[in-house]
Amino acid sequence: MADTRLGHTKERFMVGIYDHEDKVVDAVKKLKNDGVKVYEVYSPHPIHHIDTYIGHPRTRIPIAAFLFGALGTLSAITLITYTMGIDWPMIIGGKNFVAIPTMVPVTFELTVLISALGMVATFLVSNNMGPGKKEFMFDRRTTDDKYALVVDLDANTLSEEQIRDLMVKYGAETDPLPRIVER
Amino acid sequence: MQVTSPIREPLVTGHKTMHDITEDICRRVEEKPSKAWLAAFGVSLIMLIVGGYAAAATWWYGIGMWGLNKTVGWAWDITNFVWWVGIGHAGTLISAILLLFRQKWRTSINRAAEAMTIFAVICAGTFILMHMGRTWLAHWALPLPNTYGSLWVNFHSPLVWDVFAISTYLTVSLVFWYVGLIPDLATIRDRAKLTLEKYPLLDTDTPEERREKRKKRRPIAAFIYGLLAFGWEGGAKVWARYEYVALILAGLSTPLVLSVHTIVSFDFATSLIPGWHTTIFPPYFVAGAIFSGFAMVQTLMLITRKVYKLEDYITITHIDYMNKIIILTGSIVGIAYITEFFMAWYSGVEYERYAFLNRAFGPYWWAYWSMMTCNVISPQLFWFKKIRQSIAWSFFLSIVVNIGMWFERFVIIVTSLHRDFIPSSWAMFYPTLYDIGDYLFTFGIFFTCFFLFAKYLPVINMAEVKTILNSSDIKAKEKATEYLKEGGAVKAASPMYDKGKDL
Numbered sequence: 292m293a294d295t296r297l298g299h300t301k302e303r304f305m306v307g308i309y310d311h312e313d314k315v316v317d318a319v320k321k322l323k324n325d326g327v328k329v330y331e332v333y334s335p336h337p338i339h340h341i342d343t344y345i346g347h348p349r350t351r352i353p354i355a356a357f358l359f360g361a362l363g364t365l366s367a368i369t370l371i372t373y374t375m376g377i378d379w380p381m382i383i384g385g386k387n388f389v390a391i392p393t394m395v396p397v398t399f400e401l402t403v404l405i406s407a408l409g410m411v412a413t414f415l416v417s418n419n420m421g422p423g424k425k426e427f428m429f430d431r432r433t434t435d436d437k438y439a440l441v442v443d444l445d446a447n448t449l450s451e452e453q454i455r456d457l458m459v460k461y462g463a464e465t466d467p468l469p470r471i472v473e474r
Numbered sequence: 475m476q477v478t479s480p481i482r483e484p485l486v487t488g489h490k491t492m493h494d495i496t497e498d499i500c501r502r503v504e505e506k507p508s509k510a511w512l513a514a515f516g517v518s519l520i521m522l523i524v525g526g527y528a529a530a531a532t533w534w535y536g537i538g539m540w541g542l543n544k545t546v547g548w549a550w551d552i553t554n555f556v557w558w559v560g561i562g563h564a565g566t567l568i569s570a571i572l573l574l575f576r577q578k579w580r581t582s583i584n585r586a587a588e589a590m591t592i593f594a595v596i597c598a599g600t601f602i603l604m605h606m607g608r609t610w611l612a613h614w615a616l617p618l619p620n621t622y623g624s625l626w627v628n629f630h631s632p633l634v635w636d637v638f639a640i641s642t643y644l645t646v647s648l649v650f651w652y653v654g655l656i657p658d659l660a661t662i663r664d665r666a667k668l669t670l671e672k673y674p675l676l677d678t679d680t681p682e683e684r685r686e687k688r689k690k691r692r693p694i695a696a697f698i699y700g701l702l703a704f705g706w707e708g709g710a711k712v713w714a715r716y717e718y719v720a721l722i723l724a725g726l727s728t729p730l731v732l733s734v735h736t737i738v739s740f741d742f743a744t745s746l747i748p749g750w751h752t753t754i755f756p757p758y759f760v761a762g763a764i765f766s767g768f769a770m771v772q773t774l775m776l777i778t779r780k781v782y783k784l785e786d787y788i789t790i791t792h793i794d795y796m797n798k799i800i801i802l803t804g805s806i807v808g809i810a811y812i813t814e815f816f817m818a819w820y821s822g823v824e825y826e827r828y829a830f831l832n833r834a835f836g837p838y839w840w841a842y843w844s845m846m847t848c849n850v851i852s853p854q855l856f857w858f859k860k861i862r863q864s865i866a867w868s869f870f871l872s873i874v875v876n877i878g879m880w881f882e883r884f885v886i887i888v889t890s891l892h893r894d895f896i897p898s899s900w901a902m903f904y905p906t907l908y909d910i911g912d913y914l915f916t917f918g919i920f921f922t923c924f925f926l927f928a929k930y931l932p933v934i935n936m937a938e939v940k941t942i943l944n945s946s947d948i949k950a951k952e953k954a955t956e957y958l959k960e961g962g963a964v965k966a967a968s969p970m971y972d973k974g975k976d977l
Binding site for chain 1: 491492493496617623624625626627628629630631632634635638639642645646649650653656657660661663664665667668671700701702703704705706707708709710711712713714715716717718719722723726727729730733737740936937938940941944
């Protein structure tokens, strides 16, 4: 990402606004066919598979969820075994010090808890989100009813006009025309 | 690509556009509180304060303020706890299980139901803390290192499992709810920030212009919702991750929600008290929980729908679907009651037989038959479509169900305890004003939280409703029906669903 403090120029993006999810999906596919690299599509609701059309790699969030879940399972087993079996063993109701059946509920709960919290934390960190984080909105209407198709001008060889024309050709709103936004 | 089924009822009526959805939901957050809201909020606050006095007295003087005695050591406290936890089950069921089953109708009720879950679990937790008596030692229920040895908690005990289950449930529900809220909070943030961009304060403004602009600018909302929205931008990459997070949270929450009431039932089922010591408790408690939870969602949604004029989002179809779940779970509960009775006879254990006959014909017969009437008979009325789709009936029966479910817990707890093994220990339980006051206190918490939520957060998940708009709103249905009449096959809603395309 360009950092203006180091004297880099700002990144320049072409932002086209679309008014229907099908139009923007269509535009992404067609732009890709024409060799335009789409930076991102911003939408008020999830659009299934559009990330693969854009070319984003598949998310690895499920792996994080699994690993955190495994951590939860292990920590629960460790906690119960240590407290009940090693640190202060006591006979309660004639049960074994470490009895697998009675370990199940707490182990399950801790697996779910750590998995959920860890996954959501991963989600927030990987998206650079969190309390008080500043957003950069290419168009604030994309959380209402518009879809913004954003093309990084530096990452593409076509000229601004060509990209703008293609966006309009594929259904972008013409009033106003797709515009350049610097970040 | 989304497919429109012409035979299913539309889930969004009123020919809404996406912008209409934003407007309808956000306006409630942005406008000044209405008189109706203020009145309702005031009543909740009064309940909170009056009940708060009782709760403070219970805390200060101890649980001797309640009507408990040596025989009946659990009564309203645990009854109310189980009742509130049960109510808390519907939210996660709607958002998690119905998500896994791809039920689109969940989208307009999940937000409020999840909020209700969180508040209900907080109320349940309040009773757990209260019934400890020495609330300030509540942390002893957690496995914390301490100066007594360390003396740890007993992981063989269902009460410790319950601590983990309830706290995990509260945390995960809260996280699930908040993750779902983020995109909608961003919508409110952006609407507020747009007012700042649209009406900038300039040095050249006249005082009148400035005053006019100030009226339209919403800097406080922009700041607060800006903080709460966590910097959401809504890019495709983020949405893809978000969908995975929602799916996995649903996958985690589904067994979680089933485990919570299972573990609550273990509090009783692992004991030796006749009437408690039964293996049917886990499924029976879970079904009962969903039953009462849906009834509470129904009660609240019918009010919210009316007050906020959300008839186009929470349609008769939604009410009908919820009533169908109520009839299903109500019937499971009914079968469980009968099975319990049968097993008491079939077991040949005289204590068991006595416990159940005593429930039906002993001194608490009125509680038992209230439970039977409210939970077994009344939901069967929902077999009639007219009743299922009638708002008045749905509202009335949803309250009846919750009264019945309260009696169910009361019957299980108090009637099983009040006949001890030694007849000289037999006793009755009579609630004191503090029992009632503490119950009122949790109602105060619940409704105060719910009304604050309904005013300051979007009550309907806008992003999700927008997702189903192209396939399930009335426009799509009309077009699909028209297309079928013209002899077309099932019509796909995309691409460009105006033109239509055969599958």
